[in-house]
Amino acid sequence: MTGDADSASRGELVGTGDADSARRARGLAAYASQFGIAESEVPGHLAALIGERMAGEAISSAGGGAWEEGPLTLRERSMIVLASLITQGGADARLRGHVRWAVEHGVTPEQIEELATLLTIYAGFPRATTAMELIRAELAALEGQT
Numbered sequence: 001m002t003g004d005a006d007s008a009s010r011g012e013l014v015g016t017g018d019a020d021s022a023r024r025a026r027g028l029a030a031y032a033s034q035f036g037i038a039e040s041e042v043p044g045h046l047a048a049l050i051g052e053r054m055a056g057e058a059i060s061s062a063g064g065g066a067w068e069e070g071p072l073t074l075r076e077r078s079m080i081v082l083a084s085l086i087t088q089g090g091a092d093a094r095l096r097g098h099v100r101w102a103v104e105h106g107v108t109p110e111q112i113e114e115l116a117t118l119l120t121i122y123a124g125f126p127r128a129t130t131a132m133e134l135i136r137a138e139l140a141a142l143e144g145q146t
Helices: 003-009 018-035 039-050 052-062 074-088 092-104 109-123 125-145
Strands: none
Touching: 018 039, 018 052, 018 092, 039 052, 074 092, 074 109, 074 125, 092 109, 092 125, 109 125
């Protein structure tokens, strides 16, 4: 492989423009925050989880404007994503990272647990309780870090 294909296989954003570089930097920062790791560790960590090509796509996507543009605050966006992941089910690893990020964005542990409790009605008891177990474990781990 050479050129753009080689860059993509290493989890790098194809293209060298300022906009691409800025988007990649935002994506790396977002994932570093979610995973609680250094930005330099993100490409390797993601590549180990989902493969190099998908890691590059994920970093690019996370660096887009969805978390920055529009009238919603980061706190509100975090609550919406948590609700989506809880009701979707089967997204434990993503939910774990977004719990961490929600707390960074100002959502309290009590609000996160209340959200999961509310969603029991809509997502079903098994999904919501599975999410609550994960949420409580992640919040306890975060508490242990402070």
